[in-house]
Amino acid sequence: MFKLTGKIAVITGGGSGIGKAISLLFAQSGAEVHILELNQEAASAVVDEINVNNGKAYAHGVDVSKQEEMLHVINGIGKVDILVNNAGIAHVGNLENCKAEDFERVYNVNVKGAYNALYSVIPLMKKQGGGAILNMASIAAQVGITDRFAYSMSKGAIAAMTLSVARDYIADGIRCNSISPARVHTPFVDGFIAKNYPGKEEEMFAKLAASQPIGRMAKPDEIASLALYLCADEAGFVTGNDYPIDGGFIKLNN
Numbered sequence: 001m002f003k004l005t006g007k008i009a010v011i012t013g014g015g016s017g018i019g020k021a022i023s024l025l026f027a028q029s030g031a032e033v034h035i036l037e038l039n040q041e042a043a044s045a046v047v048d049e050i051n052v053n054n055g056k057a058y059a060h061g062v063d064v065s066k067q068e069e070m071l072h073v074i075n076g077i078g079k080v081d082i083l084v085n086n087a088g089i090a091h092v093g094n095l096e097n098c099k100a101e102d103f104e105r106v107y108n109v110n111v112k113g114a115y116n117a118l119y120s121v122i123p124l125m126k127k128q129g130g131g132a133i134l135n136m137a138s139i140a141a142q143v144g145i146t147d148r149f150a151y152s153m154s155k156g157a158i159a160a161m162t163l164s165v166a167r168d169y170i171a172d173g174i175r176c177n178s179i180s181p182a183r184v185h186t187p188f189v190d191g192f193i194a195k196n197y198p199g200k201e202e203e204m205f206a207k208l209a210a211s212q213p214i215g216r217m218a219k220p221d222e223i224a225s226l227a228l229y230l231c232a233d234e235a236g237f238v239t240g241n242d243y244p245i246d247g248g249f250i251k252l253n254n
């Protein structure tokens with residue numbers, strides 16, 4: 001089940017964390033994987049790992065916030081069956097701690113980056129007669145999280161764009177869904193803990209882990225498994241939805 005044989009998958013931010021786990025699993029499941037990454041070295045390392053294991057993958061240096069770069073690379077690939085909009089950055093702070101440049105930085109990557117990929121891929125998918133799109137949202141799109149003003153804004157936009165694209169292109173055979181993870185142990189989490197809570201890393205990690213009723217953070221592989229299902233033909237009846245994968249964060253935190 002859940003084979004992606006013959007499919008071409010574009011994964012943004014596939015050089016690290018969740019995107020890396022998705023890239024490895026999709027390649028293992030038969031897809032030709034194209035990683036679009038700011039960190040080209042990281043993307044190349046993932047591509048090497050895939051190729052060594054007899055998969056097929058390519059690394060493309062792309063800043064998702066730049067539409068010209070995105071269009072150039074996507075049109076060069078030419079055919080895209082699966083798009084995973086995964087690249088994202090964090091900002092910790094409430095509204096008063098969020099300067100205009102913080103807001104714009106998060107917006108440019110998390111919102112405009114996803115829009116740029118959708119804008120580039122949709123015409124190709126329409127021409128091909130279909131495709132599967134998966135956007136990486138967050139529990140921050142569903143519930144109020146302390147000190148995540150800009151980040152929550154960006155993930156709310158992802159949830160809304162998912163619905164809009166799913167509705168507009170349903171007749172073209174294009175499915176569009178999103179995943180909302182709670183905390184996943186990736187360099188993203190380690191990075192914002194190190195940056196925002198220096199000297200209190202262990203305490204903060206334990207606090208974030210305990211905030212999932214299940215008592216830990218997710219592993220990137222657990223998110224990749226859900227991504228595989230949602231992008232596979234077996235999920236052909238699934239569109240216009242968000243799938244929390246959150247260790248009980250949204251519904252069991254009482």
Ligand SMILES: NC(=O)c1ccc[n+]([C@@H]2O[C@H](COP(=O)([O-])OP(=O)(O)OC[C@H]3O[C@@H](n4cnc5c(N)ncnc54)[C@H](O)[C@@H]3O)[C@@H](O)[C@H]2O)c1
Nearest residue numbers: 013016017018038039063064086087088138183184186188
């Ligand atoms: N880790 C979590 O707890 C968590 C929870 C919910 C949602 N998410 C979301 O999942 C996604 C992946 O998160 P992760 O934890 O794997 O992060 P990560 O930092 O480990 O990986 C993100 C990757 O995106 C790349 N990237 C950043 N800016 C880019 C740009 N402008 N252009 C191209 N690539 C760029 C980075 O180089 C990096 O390799 C993000 O959208 C994040 O918001 C993460």
